[in-house]
Amino acid sequence: MAAKILLIALLAMASSLAMASDPSPLQDFCVADKDSKVLVNGFVCKDPKHVTAEDFFFMGLDKAGNTVNKLGSMVTAVNVNKLIGLNTLGISMVRIDYGPKGLNPPHTHPRATEILTVIEGQLLVGFVTSNTDNRLFTKMLKKGDVFVFPEGLIHFQFNPGNCNTIAIGALSSQNPGTITIANAVFGSKPPISDDVLAKAFQVDKKTIDWLQAQFWMDNNN
Structure with a gap:
């Protein structure tokens, strides 16, 4: 009986780990059919015969986001809603522009870990662990530095300088979500x-x- 309970517990743990992020694809690709009326967790697949190279292509990430706002920052996301070829691939990215003293305020991504690279300028970044420790991990980054924000934890980025800063982030979900x-x-x-x-x-x-x-x-x- 004890062995049976242990087996069930191990299977439950394995199942929870397997479902902890976007599911793995079961085919070469599943380009999102955003016109479909079928509701699923994500998007249903477009007929492969109608898929083109354009479905895997996005342009415009070379353009700076407008940072003339109250926060002094702008996040330009490339997720499955903008690049339908990302469907089922479990990845997306963002470009973040920060004006002088610009802030990407404390927020979480409920479905993704984020890894951030500073392309230009400097950033003060940090994240806070869950209750009850609420421990702050923070670091000053410069051009070329990389920092990771674990999935679901509150994190932020602040440009303390007087020049613009650019960062690129990669996230472990096609649709990571953001809760500011x-x-x-x-x-x-x-x-x-x-x-x-x-x-x-x-x-x-x-x-x-x-x-x-x-x-x-x-x-x-």
Whole structure:
């Protein structure tokens, strides 16, 4: 009986590990058919006979994102919604532009680990571990440096300099998702009760009401 329970536990662990990221493809490619009305986890495959090289191609990542905004940054994503050939391949990428003092604010990717490379300039980066440690790992990066943000953990990037910075990130999902903490907490629709947030943040409701009244910018393009 004990051996049977152990076997079941091992199988459960193996299954959870196997499903921890995007599923592996079972064919050469599965280009997303975004016109299909069928709802699946991801996108159904386009008929291979109708697939062309254009389905695996994206142009424009050489162009700087507009950083003239409240955050001073812009994220240009290349995921399955923009490059349909990524469907089932478990990977995507971003270009992030930062103006002087520009910030990519604290956020998470619920479905992906991110590895970031600084192409030009400098960045202060960091991530925070889960409860109860909430340990901050932070590093100053310069051109050519690489830093990794583990899947699901809150992380950020800040350009402390007076020149523009460019970074390229690769993510382990065709559609990693982004949850910007301030936007989600204070800019949700409908809003979270100010009673809830006042107690959670240990401040008065007037402070919460003021925060909820702000414009919470989304810097994801």
